[in-house]
Amino acid sequence: QVQLVQSGSDLKKPGASVKVSCKTSGYTFTSYSMNWVRQAPGQGLEWMGWINTNTGDPTYAQGFTGRFVFSLDTSVSTAYLQISSLKADDTAVYFCARVREGSSWHGCFDYWGQGTLVTVSS
Amino acid sequence: EIVMTQSPVTLSVSPGERATLSCRASQSVSSNLAWYQQKPGQAPRLLIYGASTRATGIPARFSGSGSGTEFTLTISSLQSEDFAVYYCQQYNNWPQVTFGQGTKVEIK
Numbered sequence: 001q002v003q004l005v006q007s008g009s010d011l012k013k014p015g016a017s018v019k020v021s022c023k024t025s026g027y028t029f030t031s032y033s034m035n036w037v038r039q040a041p042g043q044g045l046e047w048m049g050w051i052n053t054n055t056g057d058p059t060y061a062q063g064f065t066g067r068f069v070f071s072l073d074t075s076v077s078t079a080y081l082q083i084s085s086l087k088a089d090d091t092a093v094y095f096c097a098r099v100r101e102g103s104s105w106h107g108c109f110d111y112w113g114q115g116t117l118v119t120v121s122s
Numbered sequence: 123e124i125v126m127t128q129s130p131v132t133l134s135v136s137p138g139e140r141a142t143l144s145c146r147a148s149q150s151v152s153s154n155l156a157w158y159q160q161k162p163g164q165a166p167r168l169l170i171y172g173a174s175t176r177a178t179g180i181p182a183r184f185s186g187s188g189s190g191t192e193f194t195l196t197i198s199s200l201q202s203e204d205f206a207v208y209y210c211q212q213y214n215n216w217p218q219v220t221f222g223q224g225t226k227v228e229i230k
Contacts, residue, residue, distance in 0.1 A: 035219075037166075044209065044221055044222070044223045044224045045158075045160075045166065045209055045211075045221040045224075046221065047211075047219040047220065047221065049217070050217065059217045061217070061218070061219070062123070062218075095165055095166075097165075097166075100168065100171060100177075106213065106216040106217070107154075107171070107213055108156035108168060108171045108211055108213050109156075109166075109168060110168050110171075110177060110178075112165035112166060112167075113165065114164075114165055115165055
C-alpha cells in the first residue's frame with residue numbers, strides 16, 4: 001500500500017536550518033510529482049510547490065522562494081524539504097503530498113504524509 | 123492568483139442532517155476542483171476530485187457538484203466521524219494551486 005512517512009517534529013532556533021524528509025513506499029516514486037503544503041498553527045492549508053520526481057526540477061509557489069529547497073533521493077524513494085534562515089513565522093506543520101494517480105504530473109493530492117511540526121523559537 | 127472563498131466559515135449541524143458547503147473561485151477553474159477533509163492532528167484526506175468524482179473509499183453520502191466558479195460539497199446525512207474541517211482546492215491554474223480557507227463542520 002502507498003505510504004508517505006515524514007520525519008519527526010523538530011525544534012530550531014531562529015536563523016538555523018531544518019530538513020524534513022518524506023519517505024515513500026508502495027508505488028513507483030519517479031512516476032508521481034511530490035508536493036509540499038504548509039499549515040501554520042490554527043490556520044488553513046498553503047501549497048508551497050512541487051518537485052518533478054523524474055527530473056528533480058522544483059517549482060516554488062509565491063512566498064516560498066529563496067529559503068525553501070525541494071530535493072530528492074530517488075535511490076531511497078524520499079523527498080526532502082529544506083528551510084534555511086528560519087524565522088518564528090515558519091513555525092508550522094509541513095506535509096508532503098503525492099499527486100493523484102491518473103493525474104500525470106499536475107493535479108490534486110491522494111496520499112499525504114502525516115505531517116512534521118517545525119517549531120522555531122529561541 | 124486564483125482566490126478560493128469558502129462559506130460558511132462554521133456550519134453547525136445535527137447528526138443525521140444534511141450539510142451543504144460552498145466554494146467560490148475568483149475565476150473559472152473548470153472542473154479542476156477537489157475537496158478534502160481534515161480532522162485535528164491528521165493530514166487532509168481527499169474526498170472529491172474533478173468537482174464531482176468521489177475518491178477511492180469515500181462513502182456515497184459525500185457528493186460534489188459545480189463547475190467554473192461555483193462548487194458545492196454535500197454530506198447527505200452527517201455521521202459523527204464527519205465533524206471536521208473541509209477545504210476546497212483548485213488545481214486548474216498549475217503551478218498556482220490554491221486552497222480555500224476551510225469550513226468547520228461542528229455538532230449542533
